[in-house]
Amino acid sequence: MIDWVELLIRWLHVVAGIAWIGSSFYFIFLDASLVKTSDTPDGVAGDSWQVHGGGFYRMRKFLVAPGEMPAELHWFKYEAYTTWLSGFFLLGLIYYLNAGLYLVDRGVMDMTPAVAIAVSAGSLAAGWLVYHGLCRSPLGDNEKLLAALGYILLVAAAWGYTQVFGGRAAYVHMGALVGSIMVGNVFFVIIPNQKIVVADLIAGRAPDPDLGRRAKQRSLHNNYLTLPVVFVMISGHYPMTYASQWNWLVLAGIFIAGGLVRHFFNMKHAGRGAQYWLWLAAGVVVAGVAALSAREPRPGMSAGAASFAEISAIIETRCTVCHSATPRYEGITTPPLGVVFDTPGDITSQATRIQAQAVASDAMPLGNVTGMTEAERAALAAWIAAGASVK
Numbered sequence: 001m002i003d004w005v006e007l008l009i010r011w012l013h014v015v016a017g018i019a020w021i022g023s024s025f026y027f028i029f030l031d032a033s034l035v036k037t038s039d040t041p042d043g044v045a046g047d048s049w050q051v052h053g054g055g056f057y058r059m060r061k062f063l064v065a066p067g068e069m070p071a072e073l074h075w076f077k078y079e080a081y082t083t084w085l086s087g088f089f090l091l092g093l094i095y096y097l098n099a100g101l102y103l104v105d106r107g108v109m110d111m112t113p114a115v116a117i118a119v120s121a122g123s124l125a126a127g128w129l130v131y132h133g134l135c136r137s138p139l140g141d142n143e144k145l146l147a148a149l150g151y152i153l154l155v156a157a158a159w160g161y162t163q164v165f166g167g168r169a170a171y172v173h174m175g176a177l178v179g180s181i182m183v184g185n186v187f188f189v190i191i192p193n194q195k196i197v198v199a200d201l202i203a204g205r206a207p208d209p210d211l212g213r214r215a216k217q218r219s220l221h222n223n224y225l226t227l228p229v230v231f232v233m234i235s236g237h238y239p240m241t242y243a244s245q246w247n248w249l250v251l252a253g254i255f256i257a258g259g260l261v262r263h264f265f266n267m268k269h270a271g272r273g274a275q276y277w278l279w280l281a282a283g284v285v286v287a288g289v290a291a292l293s294a295r296e297p298r299p300g301m302s303a304g305a306a307s308f309a310e311i312s313a314i315i316e317t318r319c320t321v322c323h324s325a326t327p328r329y330e331g332i333t334t335p336p337l338g339v340v341f342d343t344p345g346d347i348t349s350q351a352t353r354i355q356a357q358a359v360a361s362d363a364m365p366l367g368n369v370t371g372m373t374e375a376e377r378a379a380l381a382a383w384i385a386a387g388a389s390v391k
């Protein structure tokens with residue numbers, strides 16, 4: 001049942017995220033594509049002609065607001081709220097309900113599950129408060145300085161998370177932190193500001209242009225954060241990212257690369273041409289990050305292959321408490337993702353998966369709860385390099 005709940009909420013989370021990011025991309029594009037001609041009336045920023053799904057559309061942006069309230073006005077906010085609520089629910093369901101296993105990594109920092117949950121929730125709230133405070137401070141008027149400082153703080157958060165949580169939880173928290181900032185922008189700034197403008201219109205007052213300007217700033221921040229946040233959310237399938245030695249630097253690079261690619265599209269849509277050097281720069285950063293993620297060979301790897309008896313003993317003590325048809329680890333009722341290592345055939349046939357999870361990275365054992373040693377990882381490495389046979 002819990003698995004079904006998790007799957008359905010995850011489905012909702014992904015669909016809401018697609019709708020949210022999709023509309024965010026669309027509106028940034030729309031804004032950039034507006035054209036002002038000699039017959040554009042006063043108080044209008046421009047029009048954009050578009051064709052989609054068999055119809056022609058003429059989109060128009062009013063500066064600050066139209067002269068009077070239209071009869072019907074469509075809002076875009078539930079996509080963002082649903083994404084956050086479902087995401088936070090998932091965080092709770094997976095990481096808080098079983099915090100001792102998913103959040104705490106004793107090899108990184110020993111703490112009780114309750115403390116780990118407090119650190120998690122507290123850091124998400126603190127992240128928003130710091131960011132929001134910066135935007136509202138005098139510094140908020142200097143876009144470039146704000147972006148530079150914001151980036152440094154993001155990297156600091158990534159580093160900080162890897163100092164308290166295991167790599168997997170650290171990555172998820174970076175995603176949750178950035179996602180929370182993005183939703184906070186919608187909930188605390190963009191929508192409230194728009195509501196004030198609407199109320200002004202109804203009351204016949206001239207709305208304050210600053211409200212729209214501030215909302216636009218947050219909307220632009222969200223735009224640059226979309227690609228990195230999606231990367232972080234899917235990287236959980238790739239231990240070479242989150243469970244590598246330089247996992248936080250990998251994130252630092254991805255935030256730059258994602259931002260550069262976003263910038264390419266923003267420039268292109270604004271009619272400033274296709275600046276392909278941005279792709280090139282993003283490619284160089286990603287290549288650097290990929291090189292960083294490669295683990296240095298483990299010491300003792302060249303010591304000669306271990307016998308299968310030794311390997312099977314290592315797997316038996318370090319892995320099968322969870323990865324067995326009948327798991328014995330508390331809180332694990334079925335073999336995680338169906339991965340079992342009960343027979344010699346189970347082990348040899350999954351040698352490449354073992355390599356990815358326990359040799360090329362430290363992703364498994366989860367939180368290293370079974371205390372796997374470097375020497376054991378080296379023995380696995382040597383055995384796999386020698387062909388992963390049962391001899």
Ligand code: HEC
Pocket residue numbers: 101237315318319320321322323329332336337339353354357358364365366369370372
């Ligand atoms: C404390 C329990 C536990 C231990 C011990 C453990 N694992 Fe896992 N393992 C998990 C969980 C939970 C998952 C599922 C993670 C997820 O939801 O993506 C998993 C997933 C995996 C996967 C599939 C990863 C994927 O995304 O396809 C492999 C392979 C794996 N473990 C190998 C190992 C190996 C090898 C060991 C021993 C060195 C080990 N595990 C020890 C809990 C454990």
